[in-house]
Amino acid sequence: MLNLFRIAIRNLMRYKRRTFLTASLITIGVVFVLVFIAVSGSFRNMMVGEITDSFLGHMQIHKKGYVASIDTLPLTMNMGTQAVKKVEKAISEVPGIEASSMRIKFGGMFSNFVETTNVRLNGVYPEDEIRTVPLFPERIIKGDKIIRKGEILVPELLAKGMKVKVGDMIVVVATNRDGSVNGKQFTVGGILESATGPGGRDGYIHMDDALEVLRMDGVEISEIALRLNDFSNLDEISGKLNNILSTELNKEGKPAFEVHTWEKLSPFYNIARMIDIMTLSIKVMLIAIVLISIMNVMIMAVYERIREIGTIAAIGTLPKKILSMFIIEGFSLGVLGALIGNIIGVSAVYLLNISELTFNFGRWQLLLMQ
């Protein structure tokens, strides 16, 4: 085998220009694909990280049917105290869950005493929320990075439209599940940057304030967001939780809860899927380019070396060994191009990484490589 490699390498060196051109083509292809995969992968991971770590969580648990009706934020589909206990028990039985955060989501009226508009609000326990979505404080672009009782974090666009700033007094009016209306004054504690996806333009208040506005006696939870120790275990943990919770049935005899991973909650998942498909397509294209260019060179080599092939065949070289010689030559050419391409590609990715180039995506300015 070593002798076949030796002959292959010498034959490649014999046609230096052709070898150089073909290896260069392969190199360029590999560099392009590596950089593309790195940039697209980085963008994908960064976006997923932004979405899951700043407001969505890695997965969420709701009462069955809540997600399908999420546009109306139905208070009638909240989980009651007993249901919450069952979910908390299920969470405690599944290892790998780092944190969880209970949320009451509701719609109300937001008034600055001059104008009134609609608002979607989340009532949360601040410590749990920050442990579950650790990038949440970074979304607070004005004001203290905390949710205090009596304060509200107002979404950026709402604050702009209603001309409110940190420290202003506003009123939130909401209807509870029994239909009675209640209002409460809040101080604007911070302005919240918008994020892409469901809940990305919601305001935040303390859970106790939410319970007060909604006149709830006990805790009623719209969703429980979860954060995992290891994001790569998402499907496994989601499956385990689903298995446990599927045994809890509602009055109709159907599962009382539903577990959704971020993929089922965020429209960005479709973009992520598209990135994955594009990456796969580019990889297939690269392999096709490499194989076709090597095949082209090898066909030329065979036609040029008919006499040599005849000679070694006459000497008694077995046909499969002759075939091996050309396959090894093509393989060596491919490996050479791929190796150089990898070195240059990895270097290029490293340089992009340390150069900290940024680009704008929607309202975000993101690093090209992270």
Place this chain on the structure above:
Amino acid sequence: MSLIIAENVSKTYISGEITIEALRGLSFQIEPASFISFVGPSGSGKTTLLNLIGCLDAPTSGTLRVSDADVSHLGRKSSADFRGKNIGFIFQDFNLLPVLTVYENVEYPLLMVQDTPAIERRDRVLSLIDSVGMIDQKDKYPDQISGGQKQRVAVARALVTKPKLVLADEPTANLDHKTAYMVINIMKKMKDESGTTFIFSTHDQKVVGEAEMIFTLEDGEIAGKSAPGGNGHA
């Protein structure tokens, strides 16, 4: 026991609607350790016959036995295997592998065809390169040596596997007279030393005289057989 026995061997090529009878019912025998020449004009069937004896092609009809084996219907793998063990080749254009040195060219059949152990390989290759007077050039590549030297290397390569038979198709056609005689004499010397049968085709009447037996081919048939005896022109 004859090394080669041909009985009524014919070879016909069909190209479109044209049928060419390259060999027409040849029958002959060649003894071991002989120095044989096939002569004849272009198109007389010399190369076709050498191709059949060398198992590079198969006869259309008739029986051809080489070294007690019927080679009339060998498959690709079997014929390659048979050639590797029994037959050496010398070509008109030398056909040394350009990416290998003189040493490596001679070593090639032992390395790539017969898998001979390294020590035995080295001894045999160096001995043969020495025998053909190329020991000082052993590390040179084919494009660094002359035509005569290339053919001497080709002779060494053909003999390195200790074949029973060496076939040489016009081995001196691309050489001047002096070099041609030198190559033929090296072939004769090797024949005497190793007992290998040499069969060569040629146009060169002066070289022909070196053969122990001459078969004259005309239109695919043996037109004559003579034994000049070889008179050592070198």
